[in-house]
Amino acid sequence: MAADVALLSSQQACDICPIRTRAVCAHCDGDELAELETMKYYRSFEAGQVIVWAGDRMDFVASVVSGMAGLTQQLEDGRTQMVGLLLPSDFLGRPGRDLASYTVTATSDILLCCFRRKPFEKLLRETPHLASRLLEMTLDELDSARDWLLLLGRKSAREKIASLLVILARREAALIRQRPGGRIVIELPLTREAMADYLGLTLETVSRQMGALKREGLIELEGKRRVNIPSFENLVVESGDDTDGGLPV
Amino acid sequence: MAADVALLSSQQACDICPIRTRAVCAHCDGDELAELETMKYYRSFEAGQVIVWAGDRMDFVASVVSGMAGLTQQLEDGRTQMVGLLLPSDFLGRPGRDLASYTVTATSDILLCCFRRKPFEKLLRETPHLASRLLEMTLDELDSARDWLLLLGRKSAREKIASLLVILARREAALIRQRPGGRIVIELPLTREAMADYLGLTLETVSRQMGALKREGLIELEGKRRVNIPSFENLVVESGDDTDGGLPV
DNA sequence: CGTCGTATTGAGAAGGGTCAAAAGTAGTGG
DNA sequence: CCACTACTTTTGACCCTTCTCAATACGACG
Numbered sequence A, B: 001m002a003a004d005v006a007l008l009s010s011q012q013a014c015d016i017c018p019i020r021t022r023a024v025c026a027h028c029d030g031d032e033l034a035e036l037e038t039m040k041y042y043r044s045f046e047a048g049q050v051i052v053w054a055g056d057r058m059d060f061v062a063s064v065v066s067g068m069a070g071l072t073q074q075l076e077d078g079r080t081q082m083v084g085l086l087l088p089s090d091f092l093g094r095p096g097r098d099l100a101s102y103t104v105t106a107t108s109d110i111l112l113c114c115f116r117r118k119p120f121e122k123l124l125r126e127t128p129h130l131a132s133r134l135l136e137m138t139l140d141e142l143d144s145a146r147d148w149l150l151l152l153g154r155k156s157a158r159e160k161i162a163s164l165l166v167i168l169a170r171r172e173a174a175l176i177r178q179r180p181g182g183r184i185v186i187e188l189p190l191t192r193e194a195m196a197d198y199l200g201l202t203l204e205t206v207s208r209q210m211g212a213l214k215r216e217g218l219i220e221l222e223g224k225r226r227v228n229i230p231s232f233e234n235l236v237v238e239s240g241d242d243t244d245g246g247l248p249v
Numbered sequence C: 001c002g003t004c005g006t007a008t009t010g011a012g013a014a015g016g017g018t019c020a021a022a023a024g025t026a027g028t029g030g
Numbered sequence D: 001c002c003a004c005t006a007c008t009t010t011t012g013a014c015c016c017t018t019c020t021c022a023a024t025a026c027g028a029c030g
Helices: A002-008 A030-037 A117-126 A128-154 A157-175 A192-199 A203-215 A232-239 B002-008 B030-037 B117-126 B128-154 B157-175 B192-199 B203-215 B232-239
Strands: A040-045 A050-052 A060-066 A069-074 A080-086 A103-106 A110-116 A184-187 A220-222 A226-229 B040-045 B050-052 B060-066 B069-074 B080-086 B103-106 B110-116 B184-187 B220-222 B226-229
Touching (some): A080 A192, A192 A203, B080 B192, B117 B128, B128 B157, B157 B184, B192 B203
Antiparallel strands (some): A040 A110, B069 B080
């Protein structure tokens, strides 16, 4: 990761960027990219670090280049709900808004491609490529959030855990550009507590359900953070969803 | 309502439209409105009617002119979660998508201002006013969905009910263009079952909690569908949120 | 007045939460 | 290299909120 930062922390050409084809800049042409470069800088955070606090002034927006972060919301008494998971190519920040709505925390080491907000907003107004891609991504995020509503509102603890693993497995498979199926190994860059916050459970329940899935052979744990899924299909059944390829994240 | 339809079902001028300043067309100029008119038609539905089924082909998008509708998602075994509530000025449908992702049901009599999808998409590509307004609305919806995640994941049944009433009261107050506060009367165009589906509860639990709030004097029911809120502030306390003006819908 | 859909109420069960303790794990410094 | 500390995870016992199943009441409408 330190190497990545060194590699990318200067004004780095976009053509070797791993998220070039999926991020907010995906549809930009050469001139537009050049324009973006003038407002661009990289920042990295270590796992556990807070990237932005809810309510703080935010004068950048960003694309996640690598790693993972969580958007988090809280009730006054401290109850916490994660309301979004940012994975590589996902967009962070809201154009046109001064103050951050959510606390953003790195759940793994993470590298961000940041754009100064004001110039980015200007470019957004002037270049349909950028605006249409952002609209598309926002609509996708809205769909994901709605899928998550179904999970939080109606799924059992076991189904919630299975669903999370299925989603991460799908993302993992998508990176290698293949259909998820059969045996898959995924990295789980989340503590039990973070999983609980995402799933609307307590960390004890998460731990118990992970234990249950493990005892029943649906998953195997290598260490605490590496999960081996012997049969992806069986896990999908446990998640309660239909067996097709829905649930974008 | 029948009168509204008669009034508006022909190609009606936009300048008397009640949602003109807040809908997707809010920022459009005269030419753009004229263009929109060529692809526009009105449709009305009665309470309870399904407007679109999930998976159906959908060749229009629409603005809600009056009334209310719910977006609904289901698990295979029939468990149902409402994932969005469409109120006047809200946008229905996803440009660029052929098939509906959610089932849309009218929860009250409703009037839609529909646009044929293909021409609308073309106009969207060509007119930044329209695209930027849609982006803005989509970002707002995403924020609402995320607030709802917090509600579903972390709030108690009582807090959920109170939150729903608070949200409807805020919308009601916004229509009259005043700060919500003190005594408010709201129309509840939702059955107990619809409320349950929205809040991730069973209808029995909804009924019991409504009863509890009533016994404690936090709400008064006139009939089943009209709710009188003696003290808006007290209800906000019950909702678990901070006392300021958050929670957009 | 009967019927159908909606809402309320009750009793009992259960899933998940709470509180508490033990067991891993990972750094840190002697 | 090992002991010490701090954190994360697991496990256990108990309890409470909400769900489930069932009966009853209400209200609109023919």
